[in-house]
Amino acid sequence: MLAADDASSSRGGLLRNLPIARLALYPALAYSFLFFVVPFLVMFCVSFWQRTRGRMEATWVLDNYTRFFSRDYLVDALYNSAEVTVFTTIISVMIAYPLAYILAFRVPQKWQKLILLTTVLPFWTAYVVRSYSWLLVLADNGIINSALVRVGLVAEPLTLAYTRGATVLGFVHFFTMLLTLTIYSSLIQIPRNFKQAASDLGASPLQTFLHVTLPLSVPGVAVGAFLTFVITIGDYITPQILGGNSEVLIPQAIILQVQRSANFPMAAVMSLVLMVLVTCVYLLFNRHLKMDRL
Amino acid sequence: MLNITPARVGIATPESSCGSLSRRSFLGSTAAGLTASSLTPSLAFAAQELNILVWCDHADTKLLLPFEEKYGVKVNSKVYEGTGTALSILEQSAPGDWDVLVVDAPDVPQVASLGILEELSEDIAPWGDIFPRLADAPWTRIDGKVYAIPEKFGYYGFCYNKNVVDPADARRGDIAWNSKYKGRIGVYDYYFPVMQMVGLSIGKTPSEITYDDLGIIRERLLEMRPNVRTVGDIVSVQNALVTGSVDVIVGGAEFTVSNLIPTNPHLDWVIADSGGLIWNQGIGILADSSRKELAADFLRWILSPAGQGSLATSECFWAMPASRAASLSADQKAILRWDEQENFLASSHFSLLPEPDMDFEMLDIWTEFLQS
Numbered sequence: 001m002l003a004a005d006d007a008s009s010s011r012g013g014l015l016r017n018l019p020i021a022r023l024a025l026y027p028a029l030a031y032s033f034l035f036f037v038v039p040f041l042v043m044f045c046v047s048f049w050q051r052t053r054g055r056m057e058a059t060w061v062l063d064n065y066t067r068f069f070s071r072d073y074l075v076d077a078l079y080n081s082a083e084v085t086v087f088t089t090i091i092s093v094m095i096a097y098p099l100a101y102i103l104a105f106r107v108p109q110k111w112q113k114l115i116l117l118t119t120v121l122p123f124w125t126a127y128v129v130r131s132y133s134w135l136l137v138l139a140d141n142g143i144i145n146s147a148l149v150r151v152g153l154v155a156e157p158l159t160l161a162y163t164r165g166a167t168v169l170g171f172v173h174f175f176t177m178l179l180t181l182t183i184y185s186s187l188i189q190i191p192r193n194f195k196q197a198a199s200d201l202g203a204s205p206l207q208t209f210l211h212v213t214l215p216l217s218v219p220g221v222a223v224g225a226f227l228t229f230v231i232t233i234g235d236y237i238t239p240q241i242l243g244g245n246s247e248v249l250i251p252q253a254i255i256l257q258v259q260r261s262a263n264f265p266m267a268a269v270m271s272l273v274l275m276v277l278v279t280c281v282y283l284l285f286n287r288h289l290k291m292d293r294l
Numbered sequence: 295m296l297n298i299t300p301a302r303v304g305i306a307t308p309e310s311s312c313g314s315l316s317r318r319s320f321l322g323s324t325a326a327g328l329t330a331s332s333l334t335p336s337l338a339f340a341a342q343e344l345n346i347l348v349w350c351d352h353a354d355t356k357l358l359l360p361f362e363e364k365y366g367v368k369v370n371s372k373v374y375e376g377t378g379t380a381l382s383i384l385e386q387s388a389p390g391d392w393d394v395l396v397v398d399a400p401d402v403p404q405v406a407s408l409g410i411l412e413e414l415s416e417d418i419a420p421w422g423d424i425f426p427r428l429a430d431a432p433w434t435r436i437d438g439k440v441y442a443i444p445e446k447f448g449y450y451g452f453c454y455n456k457n458v459v460d461p462a463d464a465r466r467g468d469i470a471w472n473s474k475y476k477g478r479i480g481v482y483d484y485y486f487p488v489m490q491m492v493g494l495s496i497g498k499t500p501s502e503i504t505y506d507d508l509g510i511i512r513e514r515l516l517e518m519r520p521n522v523r524t525v526g527d528i529v530s531v532q533n534a535l536v537t538g539s540v541d542v543i544v545g546g547a548e549f550t551v552s553n554l555i556p557t558n559p560h561l562d563w564v565i566a567d568s569g570g571l572i573w574n575q576g577i578g579i580l581a582d583s584s585r586k587e588l589a590a591d592f593l594r595w596i597l598s599p600a601g602q603g604s605l606a607t608s609e610c611f612w613a614m615p616a617s618r619a620a621s622l623s624a625d626q627k628a629i630l631r632w633d634e635q636e637n638f639l640a641s642s643h644f645s646l647l648p649e650p651d652m653d654f655e656m657l658d659i660w661t662e663f664l665q666s
Contacts, residue, residue, distance in 0.1 A: 052650060071658070073665035132533065139537030159477070161539050162524040244524030244534070245483060248665045260485065261650075261657050262378040 040275075047268035056264065064269040074253060078273060081250040084164060085233040088171040089225050095172065096179035097221065101213075103180070104187035116184065120177050127174070131241040134170050135161055138242070162244030170238040175231070179224035186220020187213070226285045230278055250274050342367045344588050346394040347380055349373065349575060351446070351608035352596075360604075361595045367588060377401040384410060389582040393589040395442075399576040400645050402433045402442045411441040412579040418590055419443040419597055423619040427639040428574055442576030445596055446605055448613035449572055449642060450487040451565035453535060453546035467495055467566030470518045470544045479521045480531040482545030485660030486653075489515060490571050490646055491545060500571055500643045505652045512659045518544075519666050528611070535561065552612030552629045564631075569641035574616065606630065 048060045068074050099119070107115055122130060137143045138160040145157035160166060190213060198208040236251040245252070250270055257267040342365075346352060350373045358369045374380050377398055384392060397405055405411055419440075421429055428434065428444040452464040458478075463469045470479055481488060490500040492514050498507055523540050524530065528550060534540040535551070536558060543550055547570065551561045577596055579589040595601045602620035606612060614630055615622070622632070631638070648656065 051654075071662075073662045076665055077661075135533055136537065139534075139539045141538035157538075159523075161537075162534070240526065241530060244526055244530065245664050246524065248661060252664075253661060256657060256661055259376060259378075261653055263654065263657075 043268045043271060046265050047272055049265045051261070051263045051265050064265050067266065068269050068273065073248065074270070077248045077250045077253045078277070080164075080247050081233050081274070082277065084167055084171070084239070084249060085229055087168050088175060088232045089228045091168065091172050092175040092179050092228055093221060093225055096176045096224070097183055097217075099176070100180045100183035100187055100220075104184055116181070119180055122173065123177055128237055128241070130174070131170055131238055134166070134173070134242055138166050138169075161242065162246050164243060164247060167239045167243040170242040171228075171232050171235070174238075175224075175228040178227060179221075182224035182227070183217060183220040186217045186223075190216045222285050226282065229281055229285075233274065233278065343370060344368070344394065344585060344592055345370045345372075345392050346396070346592070347372050347374060347383060347392045347580075348394070348396040349375070350610035351605060351613075352396055353610070354604065354608050357596075357601065357604040357608065360600065361592060364595075365588065365591060369592070377405065381405070381408070381410075384580075390584045391582075392580050393583040393585050394577065394592055395580055396445070396575055396577050397442055399431065399433050399442065399444060399447075399574040400647060402576050402578070403436050403647075406436055406439075406441040410581060412581045412583070412586065414440045414443065414578065414593075415590075416440065418593055420617060420619065423617040425616060425618060425635070425639060427572075428616050431574065431644060433576070442578035443593060443597060444574050444616040445577045445602075446613050446616055447572060447574035448549045449547045449565045449570035449638065450482070450491055450545050451547040451563060451570040453531075453543040453551045453561065453563045455535065455538075455541045455560055456562050457560045458541045461562070461564060464542070464564050465567045467568050469542055470521060471495075472521070475542055476521050477523050478541040479518070479523060480534045480540035480543045480546075481518075481522055481525045482531055482543060482550070483525045483527055484545060485656055485663075486648075487571050487573065487645065488545045489656055489660065490643075492518070494566070494568065494571065494643065500646045503646050505649075505655065508652070508655055508659060512662070515659065515663050516666055519663060525664060548630055549611045549613045553607075553609070555629050556625075565638055565642065567641070569643055570638065572639070572642045572644055 045058075046056070047064055048062070050057045050059045050061065050063060103112055103115055103119075125133075135142070139145070140157040140161070142161070144160060145154075148154045149157060194212050194216070195208050198212050199205075203211065234251055236255055239245075239247075239249045239252060243249075248256075250273070254267045254270045254274075257263040257270065344367055346369060348371055352358075353371045353373050358371065361367075362369055372383070374383060380395065380397065384395075395405075395411065402411070424444055425447075428447055431444065434440065434442075434444060452469060454461070454464050454469075459469075459475070463472055463474070469475060470481075489511055490503065493500060493503050493507065493511050496510065496514055498511070503511070524534050526534065528546075531540070531543045531546060532550060532554060535543055536554065547563045547565065551558075551563050555561050577593055579586055579593065583589050596605060597617060599617065599619045599621045602615035602617045603622050603626075606615040606620055606622060607626055612626075612630065614632075614635060622630070627633070
């Protein structure tokens, strides 16, 4: 095992030292520099500018930051985004983990690919279409309410659409698939004989899961959860369609500033605040983000 | 109000764009994410092509095909939303890329001041057919010059489910605050007209709303919130109305439900008896266009009875044609409440033209309303 690791490491070292390998990095670095670093710096500068009298003035003032943090409803948007994202991530992990576990360890290998494909089928539909489809399910005369009213369980339709719950539901539907994939790919890399060894040493199935399987699958959970967090907190479509503006999340507040009044400086401040939050979460997840395990 | 003098011939003085382009410069510097390929017409600029930067209702085949066949040209349309977006696209495009621009009529003075629009000849429009209220609108003529012709209009009012809502309630104008409809109200997510409608409900004439009035409008807006189930774009509020999640849409009108009524006859729209808020769109020729004659022919087609009929009943959204001579069937006219137009127009109001600071404050209040 060690010898194999050494050989693999040695091959990796050789590849890294080849000039062509270094050259191959440059396009990606240039791309990241041009389309991430430069726009980020522009956004940072613009956040200090001011939008007045139909134009932007290149000033260096903190007015936009002051304005953001002094408006309760804008700070609330940040809290709302964080709450919705945390709920989504936790619920998605709770649903995706058992699914991935059963898929990896209980389903015969020959069926795994087919079931995995079935699991990710919803990915094949457009995101907006999927959100509107959920609306048809959750609406007052949608499938759920119609059924409940028809069987007499409720007299009046339940308020399902245009709520935070609807937003989280839409997110969870999407991210459960993503998390299932990342967790599954992490689980199938765990050598089967690890579980056998734990069992031979007297561990119960629960102890084996808690002390062997779960720790080794954490990287898959962490990567999936982090991706879920990042994509959810920046998403505009689902809260808009399913949440119905019942509350404002940060991406919606940004869109309002850009689309309605072309106030790019204020939008830049909100975007930077969002980036700071995502960076903090990244640092939190960083210890477990082992992309090579996927 | 300025007078109409339909007399001149052809395109008036094809001056190149000039003057301060500060807004364009600003937009150019901030729209770095947009690529040139997404901003310029996809087809080559052959002599027999016309490139139009328009609202979605101008992209219908039934509107464009007759013109293309008559003139043997290809019309390349790019759909945009919001004048700011249009200005960004123009800024990112090469001079002459675009020939025709459709624009929110109240923005015409601002756009014209940037030198983007060509001054139009009076005879390009059938002024005698155009509803006088539109022809005389403050933005139709700027210092006596026409830069965009009114082509389509409508109102911000109320859409409702006839099976549930008493039309008399909608016509009173205070339906959004009526406790009968608690939790049954949807609101069109556009702060600018809706806040003016709120102003109307407390007797403020939209065009006379000042910064100082925003406090009382805010209070009234926040009072509406408990009745509101959802706030969304057109498609979202249409969806909410059709699926029974709301019974009323505040800020909607003919443009929101007319194309749904043939298949959803229980839907209808109206404006308050005290008047609604008028919106209208104008069509103009870009100053940098190298195909101004063809562009002028396109404007004539759009303003012709057949063009107006097709434009009014676009698949994207229906609304009133600016021309009273538009070719529409009796059913289509009924849906658009054709017979009430004279009264509607007489009682309705043109939009406020706010200062940027006031606009920012209105957006702040709207965000607070959404969050409340």
